Amino acid sequence: MMSTAAKTLRHLVSMSDLTREHIEEILHRAESLSSQPTLEGKQIALLFYENSTRTYSSFRTAIHRLGGLTCGFAGTAGTSVLKGESLHDTIKMFEEYADAIVLRHPRDGASRWAADVSSVPVINAGDGQNQHPTQTLLDLLAIKRTQGRLTGLKVAMVGDLKYGRTVRSLSQALSLFEDNELFLVSPPSLRLPLDQVERLQERGTRLQHCQRLEDVLSEVDICYMTRIQQERMEDPDEYERVRGFYRLRAKDLVDVKDNLKILHPLPRVDEIAHDVDRTPYAHYFEQAKGGVEARCAVLDLLIGGPL
Amino acid sequence: MTSTTPKSGQIMETGTMIDHIAFWQAPKVLETLKLQALGKPVAMLLGHPSSRYQKKDLLFIDNWEPDSVTELKVVLLAPYATINLIRDFQIEKKIKPQLPDIVEELMLCPNPRCITHSEEVPHKIRTVEGRLPFECYYCEFRYSHDQVKFL
Numbered sequence: 001m002m003s004t005a006a007k008t009l010r011h012l013v014s015m016s017d018l019t020r021e022h023i024e025e026i027l028h029r030a031e032s033l034s035s036q037p038t039l040e041g042k043q044i045a046l047l048f049y050e051n052s053t054r055t056y057s058s059f060r061t062a063i064h065r066l067g068g069l070t071c072g073f074a075g076t077a078g079t080s081v082l083k084g085e086s087l088h089d090t091i092k093m094f095e096e097y098a099d100a101i102v103l104r105h106p107r108d109g110a111s112r113w114a115a116d117v118s119s120v121p122v123i124n125a126g127d128g129q130n131q132h133p134t135q136t137l138l139d140l141l142a143i144k145r146t147q148g149r150l151t152g153l154k155v156a157m158v159g160d161l162k163y164g165r166t167v168r169s170l171s172q173a174l175s176l177f178e179d180n181e182l183f184l185v186s187p188p189s190l191r192l193p194l195d196q197v198e199r200l201q202e203r204g205t206r207l208q209h210c211q212r213l214e215d216v217l218s219e220v221d222i223c224y225m226t227r228i229q230q231e232r233m234e235d236p237d238e239y240e241r242v243r244g245f246y247r248l249r250a251k252d253l254v255d256v257k258d259n260l261k262i263l264h265p266l267p268r269v270d271e272i273a274h275d276v277d278r279t280p281y282a283h284y285f286e287q288a289k290g291g292v293e294a295r296c297a298v299l300d301l302l303i304g305g306p307l
Numbered sequence: 308m309t310s311t312t313p314k315s316g317q318i319m320e321t322g323t324m325i326d327h328i329a330f331w332q333a334p335k336v337l338e339t340l341k342l343q344a345l346g347k348p349v350a351m352l353l354g355h356p357s358s359r360y361q362k363k364d365l366l367f368i369d370n371w372e373p374d375s376v377t378e379l380k381v382v383l384l385a386p387y388a389t390i391n392l393i394r395d396f397q398i399e400k401k402i403k404p405q406l407p408d409i410v411e412e413l414m415l416c417p418n419p420r421c422i423t424h425s426e427e428v429p430h431k432i433r434t435v436e437g438r439l440p441f442e443c444y445y446c447e448f449r450y451s452h453d454q455v456k457f458l
């Protein structure tokens with residue numbers, strides 16, 4: 001049976017396209033789809049203009065698991081893109097024989113443009129620094145699985161909140177659910193931009209800015225760690241100063257809630273020490289594995305046939 | 308200088324007075340109007356006392372009227388601006404252009420990584436509420452009045 005959410009969603013370009021009902025529907029499908037051949041006889045074009053092995057293999061696995069076929073390219077070497085073909089023309093080519101297009105592109109906004117010109121559904125697999133909605137959906141899946149809900153949670157978001165697109169999308173998604181409280185842990189120069197803060201507060205999400213992770217670690221249900229890139233910091237000395245604040249070690253996890261889970265969009269550098277992996281709080285590898293299920297659910301919602 | 312806005316007629320018989328431009332923004336508005344080639348006389352008043360905004364700028368352009376695109380450009384750069392058409396030393400008409408939800412083929416996205424800069428894409432900028440009132444339809448970059456650029 002087609003849900004109402006499925007009827008209204010044609011492309012997945014940005015998290016701002018999704019309502020709370022869409023998110024709930026996708027997470028529900030992620031839990032209930034195992035290896036049902038809902039993409040049988042369908043061909044999905046994977047157009048990856050830049051290398052992203054993890055996202056590419058995750059989508060490919062998801063499509064094969066649902067019985068679909070793939071075409072396209074991973075990286076532009078040897079393709080007509082190198083000869084200067086526009087994204088517009090490449091989309092027009094592939095829509096002829098694909099039932100959907102999964103697009104990864106280095107330019108911000110490329111997926112919205114592709115969705116506008118395409119006659120088949122477009123799924124954004126990362127457009128520059130802008131959006132990566134299936135990453136956010138897998139983050140939400142990990143939160144739902146470990147906490148049993150997406151409401152009434154205390155979530156710390158740690159690290160680069162200014163440039164990190166995962167933090168921006170996830171915080172927006174959490175603000176669609178009631179009674180969540182976000183602890184924004186970052187150095188002053190990498191704080192969440194004011195317009196983002198305004199958008200979250202408009203929806204009634206409670207926010208607290210803090211500089212030290214240790215101040216909030218005992219309170220939270222989810223600790224979402226991100227990488228601080230040295231080149232983002234205005235002052236190199238500041239980088240050295242702050243990186244210690246945001247380095248999580250097993251010995252920091254003494255006075256924490258039993259249900260605490262640590263998430264990370266991966267790859268990590270040194271913000272989570274390896275000794276954390278052996279604690280019951282580490283969940284980043286399981287989180288990443290949920291990527292295939294989250295992507296199966298999105299594919300099924302957009303183009304899956306009835307069973 | 309008195310604290311009341313100068314009567315337009317004290318300056319010109321026919322033309323346009325743009326009032327309520329934010330302090331020190333009039334040079335940018337003037338540049339956008341592209342009047343240089345027309346050779347019209349222009350007077351600019353910077354930092355005039357204003358009861359509402361403390362300080363404001365005004366522009367007086369002799370013997371000239373904006374078209375609708377130019378009116379829209381003025382209000383995109385100066386959200387509180389009013390455009391007054393002057394005839395016989397009097398304000399004949401006050402124009403306060405309404406912002407469309409999407410401004411098409413007029414503004415450039417200021418984000419250098421945006422797809423609109425690398426491919427032939429119709430330019431679309433959304434107007435939204437808040438401190439950063441513009442958002443690129445494609446890359447979702449949010450920005451303020453001082454980053455407005457026209458095609």
Ligand SMILES: [Zn+2]
Binds near residue numbers: 417443445
């Ligand atoms: Zn843009």
